[in-house]
Amino acid sequence: MIRLLKIELQKVRPSRSFKVLASMYFIALTLICVGVMPFFQYLKSRLTDFDVDGIDPTIIPFYEFPDIWQNITSVAIWFKLLLGFSLIYSITNEFSYRTIRQNVIDGLSKKEFIMSKIIMAGFLSVASAAFLLVLGLITGLIYSTEVSLGLILEDIYFIPAFALQLFTFLVFTLFVGSLIKKSIISMGILIFWTLVVENVIWGRMRYLGQDWIEYVLPVKAINQLVHIPFPKYALQEVQDFITIPELAAVLFYLGLFYWATTRLISRRDL
């Protein structure tokens, strides 16, 4: 496993496109997590300009332990596409340069090749989750009104849940990349599927009252693991925990896309 990760890192580390995409992602993570409070302060100043009294966005406890974990993970997951692009780029390059063929000739089995990409996906997910954990701890300690170990740890499981979401999504992008083999087309399809196809189907089915649709659409199912907590600040009821069926759906898609990618590549002539 270390060997496969090492091979993968050697491949992507000097690649400029990969570096640009990955750093864009980490910068976006930082901005979104650190930037909420300045944004609230900006809102507050604007609202005072308009002379609206009694509304102070800065009192929204976005960074309060333990709520912070669900808040930042549900925001951070929106940027998964950026990380997905860097992985699509890495897999489609292997097809367009035909290096996957040379890798197999040199002594990597097709399974090992897929594993090396999946390990890379796992590595990126864990790295993002760890990064988010550190960001959360820092901003939480700055802005939380009440700090104790118990409060910090209370809902911290949202961080590993975030890693799982990201990992499953990245395995999905690997599948798309292996299926399409062309980087730009794969990225286009990924955007189109995630932002248009799923949303249209989801919106229509929800309108018809068919809530089960969330489980059938893979990206929605992944997103659904962590519910968006913000309506609670408008005093609506929100699911602030992870349910077993939703977790099972994510694990199911993880298994499905792994299986489909393996089958696709092992049956294909390189």
Place this chain on the structure above:
Amino acid sequence: MDTVLSIKNLSKHYGRIKAIDNLSLEVKKGNVYGILGPNGSGKTTTLGTILSVINQTSGDFEWFGKPATQNTRKRIGAILEHPIFYPYLTGVQNLKIVCDIKEVSYDRVEEVLKLVDLDERKESKFKTYSLGMKQRLSIASAMLCDPEVLILDEPTNGLDPQGIAEIRDLIMDIANSGKTIIIASHLLDEVQKVCTHFCVLQRGVLIHDGLVEDVGKGDVIVEVRADADNLLEILEQSEMASHVKRELDKYTLTMKSGFASKEINEYLFKQGIVAKHLIVKVKTLEKQFLEILAEQKGGGK
């Protein structure tokens, strides 16, 4: 001798097209084995299949007497078609990836780069290399694991004459060190110079399999040129040749057994003719190859 590679009844079909059709052959340890064939005869498909990048339709192959796994491929150095590397990585970075795949130490990288004389440009990106340099880098990469078997597909394709000579010397050196080499090529001259064994493929079917040293055997061919108007007549009257053919200003004689250049020279001299050009021609692989293909066309289908 140990069998390095044995292929049994291998077939690969793309729909109705048979890229390889029921191919069986064996390569022994120490052989330098040439796979010949016109373009599209299935050479690269065969090599791709025995390297597990192409899934066969039916049949089997064994490396070192065992079914192939990724670990057997680690003992093989192979290049198929053009050199394939990551264009945005340098020569050294590319070779290090191969080291990790083959599980050999990075120390070998410097050694093989010296071997193919690519030391100076090792820190340049692969995409900046000339075709000859790319070709040499891929030979370096194939040599990384100190392979027991080297597989080369058109190794001198696109090289200049000097590059071809260098690669040929390199192949000779490797062959002399006792390694098994399998070369696919349509350059017959190349195969004749370096190979011990050869086989001929046509449309995926094995149509010949033999030793390169046997190629020259058989009929003696003598080429004659002299200043005589009735040379053709005189040569035919000698009854030493089974066949006389005119090629521009010279005559090619396919000799009957028992006769060679000495006899024909004596005969001409007695007739008052002095030959100004008299050469015994060894049959080339090229001739043999064309004959084999022609036989196949005439007799076969």
